Amino acid sequence: MNSAAPLPQADQTLMFNEAASTGDVVAAQFARNHDTVAALAAELRANPPPFIATCARGSSDHAATFAKYLFETQLGIVTASASPSIGSVYAAPLKLAGALFxxxxxxxKSPDLLRNAEAAKAAGARVVALVNVEDSPLAQLADTVIPLCAGPEKSVAATKSYLASLAALLQLAAQWSREPKLLAALETLPQALRSAWQSDWSSLTTGLTGAHNLFVLGRGLGLGAAQEAALKFKETCGLHAEAYSSAEVKHGPMALVGEGFPVLCFAQPDGTEAGTLALAEEFRGRGAQVWVASAHGDLPLAAPPHPACAPLLTIQSFYKAINALALARGHNPDVPPHLNKVTETV
Structure with a gap:
């Protein structure tokens, strides 16, 4: 146990209640940001960037992983992660003229993100900030601010702000591409998130109460969700978890998977799904302890309004389960040891 204080009930943690509000957060965010995002999308269609660079850390960097697959699949624009240390530590100027940053x-507030955003702007990039604190230094220097509208988030473990980041990226991609099915999905996503919160993933909570380590697998649009889940296992449960692409795990790490080894698979409902399900069966054949989140798996996953929305529903269901798991393992998910809400790296 990480604290001598009595543990709260599962539905009384800050993490539980903040995550539970995500559907309402996203609905409000879409309404408030519609005109801002539509105007930005129109400018990007008129002057398409040669590429997109993202910059983030922690859970926000997992949102950036989602952004890569989202923009590349929906817009065909190469999207890459810019390491914050390139600007803040190495002071290496990057050729970003005309790029979307x-x-x-x-x-x-993180100094390294601010330094890189400043450098990107000076190099001629259009800087867009997805940020929850609207009067923050990052918001003040950006060319366009897309507020996350998550409101105060007091639990150290980010939940609604992470999902709000994914939702903001979805709104931008939909407005930019003008793809009818993706635009229509925005209308029903808030209710889909509310439904996902009701999913019963208690088998995962029960099965991992005594675990020491595990793999979390995803692929494509679902890889960022696997990264986020692995972080939350470490952060809230003191449980060592590693995230891998369900394709990349075959290049060495799968040698660890044997009798009783826990594996959590997020099966993204698109062209990557069959391969992830086949890998789950292979691991079951080795005697591994496997859970699969999908319409065809043992962890129920509501049908997404669009495949690109599936990672949000997966993580929303996961947050409820990980909150319960943390408490079952004797941890308060709101106050992980050695961590602060705001991490300022340089």
């Missing part, structure tokens, strides 16, 4: 941050 997306900085993602809950607080908007």
């Amino acid at each position: 997306i900085a993602i941050s809950q607080s908007g």
Whole structure:
């Protein structure tokens, strides 16, 4: 146990209640940001960037992983992650003229993100900030601010702000591409998130109460969700978890998977799904302890309004389960040891 204080009930943690509000957060965010995002999308269609660079850390960097697959699949524009240390530590100037530079941050205060956003702007990039704190330094220097509208988030473990980041990226991609099915999905996503919160993943909570380590697998649009889940296992449960692409795990790490080894698979409902399900069966054949989140798996997953929305529903269901798991393992998910809400790296 990480604290001598009595543990709260599962539905009384800050993490539980903040995550539970995500559907309402996203609905409000879409309404408030519609005109801002539509105007930005129109400018990007008129002057398409040669590429997109993202910059983020922690959960926000997992949102950036989602952004890569989202923009590349929906817009065909190469999207890459810019390491914050390139600007803040190495002071290496990058050739970003005409690029779209997306900085993602809950607080908007981390010095390394600020330094890179400043350098990107000076290099001729259009800087867009996805940020929850609207009067933050990052918001003040950006060319366009897309507020996350998550409101105060008091639990150290980010939940609604992470999902709000993914939702903001979805709204931008939909407005930019003008793809009818993706635009229509925005209308029903808030209710889909509310439904996902009701999913019963208690088998995962029960099965991992005594675990020491595990793999979390995803692929494509679902890889960022696997990264986020692995972080939350470490952060809230003191449980060592590693995230891998369900393709990349075959290049060495799968040698660890044997009798009783826990594996959590997020099966993204698109062209990557069959391969992930086949890998799950292979691991079951080795005697591994496997859970699969999908319409065809043992962890129920509501049908997404669009495949690109599936990672949000997966993580929303996961947050409820990980909150319960943390408490079952004797941890308060709101106050992980050695961590602060705002991490300021240089």
